[in-house]
Amino acid sequence: MIKKIIVLLITITALSATSLVWSQKTQTGANVSGDVKSDGKHIPYANILVKGTNRGISTDEKGHYMLADLPKGKHTLVAKFIGYKEQEKEIEALAGQSITVNFELERELMSLDEVVVTGTKTFQRKTQAPVIVNVLGKGTLEAVEANNIAEGLNFQPGLRVETDCQTCNYTQLRMNGLGGSYSQILMNSRPIFSPLIGLYGLEQIPANMVERIEVVRGGGSALYGSSAIGGTVNVITQIPQSNSYDMSYAYHSINGRANDHLLNGNISMVNKKRNMGAVLFVSHRNREQYDHEGLTLHPDGSTTKERDNFSELPKLKNNSFGANLFYEPTDNQKLELNFTSMYEYRYGGEMIDKLPHLAKQSEERIHHIMMGGLDYEIHFNSNLTSLNAYVAGQKTDRDHYTGLYPERDEFDTETEFDDALYEHLANPPYGKTDNTTMQGGVNMNHNLTDFFSG
Template sequence: MRLNRFLFGFCLLFVSICAWAQEGSINGTLSSEGSPMALVNVGLLNTVYGDVSDENGVFSIQNIPYGSYTLVVSMVGYERISQRLRISAHTPNLSLSFDLVEKINALDDIVVSGTLKEVSKLESPVPVEVYSQKFFRANPTPSIFESLQNVNGVRPQLNCNVCNTGDIHINGLEGPYTMVLIDGMPIVSGLSTVYGLTGIPQSLIERVEIVKGPASTLYGSEAVGGLVNIITKKPGNAPQASVDVFATDWGEVNTDIGLKYNLGKRAQSLLGINYFNYQNPIDNNGDNFTDLTLQDRISIFNKVNFQRKDNRVFSIAGRYVYEDRWGGEMNWNTENRGGTDVYGESIYTSRWETFGIYQFPTSELLNFQFSANGHVQDSFYGDTEYTADQYVAFGQLTWNKTVGKHDIVAGAVYRYTYYDDNTPATFNDNTSDNNPSRTHLPGIFVQDEISLKPNNKLLLGMRYDYNSLHGGIVTPRVNYKWNSPNKRNILRISAGNGYRVANVFTEDHAALSGARTVEFDGELRPETSWNTNINFVKKFYTSNSTYIGLDATAFYTYFTNRILPDYETDPNKIIYSNLEGNSISRGVSVNLDMAWDNGLKINGGLTVMDVTVEENGERTRQILTESVQGVWSISYTFGNGIQVDYTGNLYGPMRLPLLGELDDRPAESPWFSIQNIQLTKKFGSRWEVYGGVKNLLNFTPADNSIARPFDPFDRNVTFGNDGQVIPTPNNPKGLTFDPTYVYASNQGIRGFLGLRFTVQ
């Protein structure tokens, strides 16, 4: 009997041990577009077994009892993956890999620009547009400035026919009203509004977020028309190494290099290098001036993320840019720099930037963000010298707290700007020394996001800044969001105030060209604006697996004290003054996205706007502002893996700056369109070849865009005692040399070919 009991107990123990031993595991890697995906949830449905992927995209689920399960892979902004699998004695340990696909139009992307904290795009009460690296790869360009040409309501505006500098317009408002951020830091401003938008390595850009309308409540001065926030990749999400090189048949060569490496055990670094070179003078329009500015530019970017206890954030980054660019008469060389024999515009730019974020080790969510940059410019516009130094330091402490239905963000900000140049802007009338501008701008802000009901949110915000030159400025805002339970219908209503303290010489290239004399009419006061907009988002899913997304916005902005350059009162001058009246920007913008299961995707956008200026009872259209803008992108992948991308834009007529009543150049630009096509082929997981044609229609402005290009120093122009041009037989139209009559690039059709290489 005892023997039987012993055998029974032994068998029971053996069976228990066997049952206990019947466990397996699942290991794998996660990636998207060739990059490892960190912080992705991986789990077995209706069980406690799961894991979160690490910075290399690796996950591991251990001690799984034998059986059948449904594995689920999920992350905000990406398509959910579900897969049935079985753990058994035959397959106890599974090794899997998944490629996550970004959701159509990134409807659930994480965004930070609207509220200074990470939220789902669908949950944000502030409408934020998100554009991924994939969007920009459909039309590769050497700079973020050019990449924005296919974003609805955004237009890269060239300001000079000779040196090809420019700025970014949002809903018809000029570049100084657009704030450009890198990782949320106000890096690109002042002098770099004109010269700092190039040289950001595109291989390091994760996404670009765009907010249209005033954002001064969170970002202060300059965020009047809107903001562009360039989000760089986290080192953990970047490939180990990447190279992207392309060239055009004009002779342009652009190279992007990315490299990820470890700094010890607790720091990971991402290095990016961009080099752009163009040294091939071309004059297709026959005006003896270069159609495209020659450039030699290098940019070095490095970002370091530190691993800290409890996943607290600490990141610091830096960038250095050096650029040598010139445009002018075809026979110009460096020996002519600053002389009066051959006209050329030569700009040497040296710029450094550093920025980062540090989360304090406290129970409260406290973040300190900081940035500093220096910009040194040495330039000649013909024989007019312009040298300038600008240094900006910025610090911001933010506190985020959720109390019941209230999600509160508060902050204290300080910004210091030093600016010195050789223009009247910094002359000292009493001494021979300059009087550099030193501006202190401390401020505080608070916003409260209130969850009224599960589908209703109200955002209230207020900011107070004290400008050391102009005193205190208050900027409030209010935002309301409603969404249907399934989030297929979203309504947002916004109202807010913006302001801008202008520095003409750091923002307006026309003031530096030397072709006109700059004059100030009184002391310039800060500009203010009030904006309202209504945004509606609608998503459709049809029975044949077709997706349609509609995003429509109506906007209205009213300006007071606006500073506008007056080109028309005196053709020899640019007169700056505060507007004695008002300026209005209003319009409607619609974006439409469609996608089919067969791989066809169509994105289109249309903006119709009316930007006017009223002074002395007379209302006129703003110069260099289109009334209609359209953009589109069509993408399709064939069965052999070849992808075709067809992108383009369309612009309505703009009012152009003429030199007087006798100027015979058209007063308006024509309707025009820039269209591009590209083919891309992948070879394995590392290689990608792409090429195509830019500016398919070969559109360029009229050949007479530059007035009197044959007399750039106005030697044969006769001036009266009042400074006005006197028409003569040699100059019957009474014109002077003027390169500011520009609305599009003189660069025509061109082919391009590129190669990408990526190592995970």
């Protein structure tokens, strides 16, 4: 394994060095500069691409750009930015000459043609994807005040996040009516979610780390294996776009009897060349147990409102943090690294201040989850061919308890009850689960410009 990693690093270094040498040999002095505006205002961090090549750059924080040492000849420049219509302009690059090309972009009222990746495992426009891909963006998650992705997915058609246990409130994602085992959950297009995380992980991923969620429903998602018969949910984490930070605090009161506190923070950083950047996020949640008032039916047919001291909503404590980083050594290469750590404490059942096994009935879950991935991508052959190598994994440590305290009326004799009580107190049913998932691979894509001829 170590030898394979060393060979991969040597290959990446060699490709990087080759690209650097090639770029040094193509200095033409043909430069293009300008700005990108909309309604008279500059657009920072818009993308300027040379169509049909791997050359491109982003505008700076003031909306200006400069492309240096373009190959001599005619080119098409493309300006694009999320929420705006693309614009193309024809230019002719002459050796030793600099020209100015400015763009004026129009706003796009509806984002019907977003770039998605889930449908085919490659970047496609929504209108060109062979399957229907629904996108839940960061703005929508903020608008519905979703604390985690489980709350956000409830607003997607054909999806239902179902709570299947009143005590611990574990959830499963149903797609097209099928159970959770038929839904594949991806993190940055990698199937690193174990079945164990699938039950609890949707509530552990804070909404502030998500850029968008892509959803493919039905058999078209079977590209991702037998677990995706119902559909696929691909959680895309944030990529740094600008130097910014934000902090938010939310407070919820549950019928005035339980408090829910949520604290989120994000920091995004990019360098001036925009070939290196990082996003850091942190999230903390603390929710108290909640016992809802119910109706008790008496033998005479009358009812009274009372609480039974058993929780309808479990106690939750969540701490999550992580980072996404990228580095582009050359125009046609990119390295991405992402890491996430999640901790959750969950307790439901009889509301007592004792150890779980001393409650009449209770469930306790403690999760420590680490997830991460490393991607390397290179484009060559006039941007017609791309090679991607990746490794990803997750590790879950879970401590758990599920049990009932022995009751006298459940046993025929006093001796049986005493034996059961002694066994429960001496060896309470606590458990521990360790789960590790690793994945790696290499993808190569090539666009055929003249597949059919004649």
